[in-house]
Amino acid sequence: MSDRITFTHPEPLPHATRVWPVFLPFAGCPYRCVFCAQDKQTGQDEVDLEIIFQTLEQELDQALARGRGPYELAFYGGTFTALPSPWPEKFLGLAMRFRERGLVMHVRCSTRPDCVDDSGLSMLRAQGLDMVELGIQSFDDAALRRSGRGYAGDTARRACELVKNAGLGLGVQLLPGLPGDRPGIFAEDVRIAADMEPETARLYPCIVVRGTPLATMWERGEYESWSLDRAREELAAALPVLWDKNVRVIRLGLAPEGTLEENILAGPWHPALGQSVRGTALFEIVRQQVAELGRVPASLSAPRRYSGEFYGHGRELASQYFEIGLSEQSVRFGDVAEFVLG
Ligand code: SF4
Structure with a gap:
C-alpha cells in the first residue's frame, strides 16, 4: 500500500505544426479498394491534378502574403507514389519553393504498401518528401485477400522497412474489421505495426459507405461490420501498445468530412469515437x-x-x-x- 502515486500519461507529446491537407482523391490508385469512399470523404468524384496544383499554388501564395504558417503539407486521399509523372516531382517542387520561403516545414504523403520501392522513395526524399504514411490496413494475408487489397502481409512489412531505410518518416494506417477479419487479428496488426516503430498511426475501423463494393457485400449478407462497443474496446487496447513504442496516434476513426456521414450504411462510426477511445x-x-x-x-x-x-x-x-x-x-x-x- 502506498501514500500516494505519481504517474504520467504514456502518450508521446503531439507535434505543434499545423497540417495543410491536400486531397487527391483516388489519384494514382491502381483500382478502388472495396471499402474506400474518398469521393464521399472529400466531396469530389474526379480529380484534375492541374486544377489542384494551381489552386494549391495560389493558396500558398496568399498564406505567405498574409504571414501565415508554417505548415506541414500533407498529400492525402490517393496513392502519391504512383501518381503519373511529372506530378510527384511537380507537387514536391512546389512544396520546396514554399519551404525555401519559410511557409512549409514538412511534407508527407499517403500511399499503398505495394507502390513503394527503394529508388522511387530515395528520389522523392531528394525532392523534399519527409514522411510516408502507408495504408497498411492489415498485415493479415486472409483479411488482405478478402478485401481485394492485392498484396500480402509481407509486402506491407517490407514497405515499412523501405520507407525507414530511405530515411523517411513512417506513418501507418490500420483498418480493423475488414472482410476476412477474425478475433485477435487487429491486436496482432497493432503489435506488428508498433514493432515497426512508426512516428504516427491512424486507426480507422472499417465502415460501410454507400456506393462502395463493400456496401454490396454488406447488402448481400457477405460482410458484417464491427459494433461500436467492439471498436471502442479494441482501439482502447491498441493505444498503450503504440504509445509504449512512442508512436503518436493521430487519428481514431474517419473524420466527418464531405458527405461521409450521410452515406454511412453500417459500421462503428461515431463523431466522438476518438474521445471515447482515448477516455x-x-x-x-x-x-x-x-x-x-x-x-x-x-x-x-x-x-x-x-x-x-x-x-x-x-x-x-x-x-x-x-x-x-x-x-x-x-x-x-x-x-x-x-x-x-x-
Ligand atoms: S484505399 Fe487508398 S489505395 Fe485504395 S482506393 Fe482508397 S485511396 Fe486508393
Whole structure:
C-alpha cells in the first residue's frame, strides 16, 4: 500500500505544426479498394491534378502574403507514389519553393504498401518528401485477400522497412474489421505495426459507405461490420501498445468530412469515437494505478489537457470511476504535468 502515486500519461507529446491537407482523391490508385469512399470523404468524384496544383499554388501564395504558417503539407486521399509523372516531382517542387520561403516545414504523403520501392522513395526524399504514411490496413494475408487489397502481409512489412531505410518518416494506417477479419487479428496488426516503430498511426475501423463494393457485400449478407462497443474496446487496447513504442496516434476513426456521414450504411462510426477511445484507455491506466495504490483513493489530481476526454463521451465513464473510488468531487484538473493519486 502506498501514500500516494505519481504517474504520467504514456502518450508521446503531439507535434505543434499545423497540417495543410491536400486531397487527391483516388489519384494514382491502381483500382478502388472495396471499402474506400474518398469521393464521399472529400466531396469530389474526379480529380484534375492541374486544377489542384494551381489552386494549391495560389493558396500558398496568399498564406505567405498574409504571414501565415508554417505548415506541414500533407498529400492525402490517393496513392502519391504512383501518381503519373511529372506530378510527384511537380507537387514536391512546389512544396520546396514554399519551404525555401519559410511557409512549409514538412511534407508527407499517403500511399499503398505495394507502390513503394527503394529508388522511387530515395528520389522523392531528394525532392523534399519527409514522411510516408502507408495504408497498411492489415498485415493479415486472409483479411488482405478478402478485401481485394492485392498484396500480402509481407509486402506491407517490407514497405515499412523501405520507407525507414530511405530515411523517411513512417506513418501507418490500420483498418480493423475488414472482410476476412477474425478475433485477435487487429491486436496482432497493432503489435506488428508498433514493432515497426512508426512516428504516427491512424486507426480507422472499417465502415460501410454507400456506393462502395463493400456496401454490396454488406447488402448481400457477405460482410458484417464491427459494433461500436467492439471498436471502442479494441482501439482502447491498441493505444498503450503504440504509445509504449512512442508512436503518436493521430487519428481514431474517419473524420466527418464531405458527405461521409450521410452515406454511412453500417459500421462503428461515431463523431466522438476518438474521445471515447482515448477516455477508455486513460481509465484503464488510472484503474491500474488505483490497484497499485491498494486502497480506495481519496483524490486524483490530473493535467488539464486530459479533462476533455477523461470521462469519455457524454460522461460515459463517470460510473466506472465511481466504482474504483473516484467520485467527480475527488478528481481535480490543473496546470500540472503529472497525475497524482492520493
Ligand atoms: S484505399 Fe487508398 S489505395 Fe485504395 S482506393 Fe482508397 S485511396 Fe486508393
